[in-house]
Each structure stands twice: as structure tokens, then as C-alpha cells.
Amino acid sequence: MSKVKLTIDSQTVEVEEDSSLLEAAKEIGIDIPVLCYHPDLSLHGACRVCVVEDEESGRLLASCATPVTEGMKINTRSMKARKARRKNVELLLANHPNDCLGCDRNGHCELQDLTYELGIRSEDVARFAGEKSEYELDTTGPALKRDPNKCILCGRCVRICEEVQGVSALQFTQRGFDSIVTTAFDLPQAEINCVNCGQCATVCPVGAITELSEIDKVWAALEDDEKHVLVQTAPSVQAT
Numbered sequence: 001m002s003k004v005k006l007t008i009d010s011q012t013v014e015v016e017e018d019s020s021l022l023e024a025a026k027e028i029g030i031d032i033p034v035l036c037y038h039p040d041l042s043l044h045g046a047c048r049v050c051v052v053e054d055e056e057s058g059r060l061l062a063s064c065a066t067p068v069t070e071g072m073k074i075n076t077r078s079m080k081a082r083k084a085r086r087k088n089v090e091l092l093l094a095n096h097p098n099d100c101l102g103c104d105r106n107g108h109c110e111l112q113d114l115t116y117e118l119g120i121r122s123e124d125v126a127r128f129a130g131e132k133s134e135y136e137l138d139t140t141g142p143a144l145k146r147d148p149n150k151c152i153l154c155g156r157c158v159r160i161c162e163e164v165q166g167v168s169a170l171q172f173t174q175r176g177f178d179s180i181v182t183t184a185f186d187l188p189q190a191e192i193n194c195v196n197c198g199q200c201a202t203v204c205p206v207g208a209i210t211e212l213s214e215i216d217k218v219w220a221a222l223e224d225d226e227k228h229v230l231v232q233t234a235p236s237v238q239a240t
């Protein structure tokens, strides 16, 4: 396979012609943040968190989904690229529960890490405040918990279930604001062809799919009025 030479952040790099900008940057130790990209899965190119700037055209390119071409000059840290990356994360946060401290993924969440890394504060996200998704938590399965309110539509779970496990228990459905990853016919986790391998939870970058804990099972078994009493008496937990 022939090689392609390009410049990234003023460093010259030579990579195979079928490489992406993300892979070329990695080759010279430049880390570009990603959310929907996963090295073991097909490309999705949806989150636009990996945008970089083409210095000649000024265009923003999704680095995970853009192949390298000879002579390209790419800036991964230009003001334009950083602003776009930041805005894309802010938009994700605007429709995401603000309960990091009570989330199973607290401290292991890629969205949370990016939020800190980009220095995003609550007031930055407030400018995009609007309608929020409201879905039921699904704790019916024997091993996995799905919280679609936390889904960022990266599609990693859909792809790993289909491409690696060959099960296809999860799919995208609906359009626009109503887009969501769910099960066939929106059936509860307990009634689908899921084999409970847990691969989806492993690649989920946020707390949308996690392992079902003993506490979750106890909670699921409570009557609604018992849950209500517990929620009313629990100390409130808010992300800072």
C-alpha cells in the first residue's frame, strides 16, 4: 500500500493511504478526543467531537471519518476546531441528566472526562437549555441496565452487538430529537434476544448501559409508593 505525507500541527507524518486523520495524528502522539469512534468497530462519524481544521480550506473535518490525502495541512488545536468541539459537547450535555455524582459511571465516563478537559461549566450548557428526553429506566434484564436518558447516540452499543456479537439486539429508531437506541419493538430488556454478554456496557462511553447491580435489583422490586418515600427522604445529589 502506498504512503501519504501530510502535516498535522506543523509536524510531518507519513502514513498508509487508507489511514484516517485520527490515525495519522495518533502516529505522531497527537491525541484527538473522540466519543462515537471505537477502534474495533465500523465508523459512525456522528458526534463531531473529533473535528480538526483543514488549514487551506478552513473546513472542519471529522478526523475519525476523513481519509488522509497527500499534502494536507491539519490543525487539531486551532481556535475554530476547539470551539466547534466544545460546542458539540455542550449540546450533548444540554440533553443529558445532571446527576454525575449519582451515576454508575461517575469517574469512568468519557463525556464527563471531556467536559472537564474542555473546561465546560454549567452556565456554558445553560445557553442550550430546552426540552430534555424522558425515558423509562430498564432494569428488567438479568444483567444489564439501560438508561436511554443518558444515551448520546454514539452507536457503539449497536455496532458491537451487530458486528462483534452478531446478535443485533439494539438499533437506532425515530428521527431528530426523538432519535434513540432501543430494543426491537421497544421491548423490555428481559424480553429480547440479548445474550447478556455485556459488550455494549463495556463500550458505552457514558452511563446509558451499565451492569445491573444488587441495589438496582432491590430498587426494581420496590412498589412505586416505596420508591417515592425513598426519593423524598434521600439527600439531593447534584453535579457541580
Ligand code: FES
Pocket: 033, 034, 035, 036, 037, 044, 045, 046, 047, 048, 049, 050, 051, 062, 063, 064, 065
Ligand atoms: Fe469522530 Fe465521533 S469521534 S465523529
